[in-house]
Amino acid sequence: MVCVIKHIPTHLQAHQTQLQLQGTLIQTHHQVHETRFHMQQAELAALPETDRRRQAQMVETLQVIRDMRREMSDMQTELLALRGQQRRARQPGPEARIIDHQDASGDADSHI
Known part of the structure; x- marks a missing residue:
């Protein structure tokens, strides 16, 4: 004991x-x-600010995309205008003689 x-x-x-x-x-x-609860509360409190920042970034990105599309459209319009100018520059004027192939062959025979 x-x-x-x-x-x-x-x-x-x-x-x-x-x-x-x-x-x-x-x-x-x-x-x-x-501690985990307080961290979650802080994250929840920060969500509206995070959402606001992300929305602002999206708006900015969409504005940049819109501006780029506008610039691309302007460039395409300018390119088409330049092509039109080149075509007009290559076309003969109203004083240029249009060759008729039938007349050309007859002219060739007459020279023989």
């Missing part, structure tokens, strides 16, 4: 240490959950 009584303080001390560790673990878990 004396052996059992000697071990009671050691058991009691081990049990108290175990309870302290469990208490510390519970507090740590609580702090982790509380």
Whole structure:
């Protein structure tokens, strides 16, 4: 019986240490959950600002795309105008003689 009584303080001390560790673990878990909750709240509070920034970026991107399309359209119009000028420059004027192939062959026969 004396052996059992000697071990009671050691058991009691081990049990108290175990309870302290469990208490510390519970507090740590609580702090982790509380920290996670606060981080989520901060993220939720920042969402409207994030959405506003993303919408502003989209508006800016769409404006750039619209401007690029306008420039491409202007360039295409200019290119078509230049092609038209080149065609008109290659066409003979009203004073140019149009060769009639039938007349040309008759002219060739008359020279023989």
